Amino acid sequence: MNWRSTVIACGILLMADPAFALRCGNKLVNKGSPQVKVLKYCGEPEAVQVRSMIRGGFPRHQLRRRIGNTEIERELLFTDRAYVEVVVEEWTYNFGPRKLMRIIRFENGIVTSIRQVGYGYN
Numbered sequence: 001m002n003w004r005s006t007v008i009a010c011g012i013l014l015m016a017d018p019a020f021a022l023r024c025g026n027k028l029v030n031k032g033s034p035q036v037k038v039l040k041y042c043g044e045p046e047a048v049q050v051r052s053m054i055r056g057g058f059p060r061h062q063l064r065r066r067i068g069n070t071e072i073e074r075e076l077l078f079t080d081r082a083y084v085e086v087v088v089e090e091w092t093y094n095f096g097p098r099k100l101m102r103i104i105r106f107e108n109g110i111v112t113s114i115r116q117v118g119y120g121y122n
Helices: 003-015 035-042
Strands: 021-024 027-030 047-057 060-067 070-077 082-093 100-107 110-119
Touching (some): 021 035, 035 082, 035 110
Antiparallel strands (some): 047 082, 060 070, 082 100
16 A cells, blocks of 8 residues: 555544444444433433533534525624533443443434443343
């Protein structure tokens, strides 16, 4: 393999989004899936942890106005800091001693991460 092919292959691998997905039977759950879909495809988790956290940031709102056939879009910025409560749930799935356990993290009911935590148990 020449150096150009190597550089192209490395670039593709660096740009690719990591495959954070969980296969439950023949169904696939991935980042962005709703909580009800995970429950339907994977069943009840072995353990559930629930907590809340407060996130801060500067809100940005889009203002769109149509004047005739022209649409004007502006961004409104606020000087006050905004805070929002985020409900975080972590579901642990144990698939037995020959498979890796998974922890699925939800923020406000949407999958944000799926990670492996070692082999399961009976």
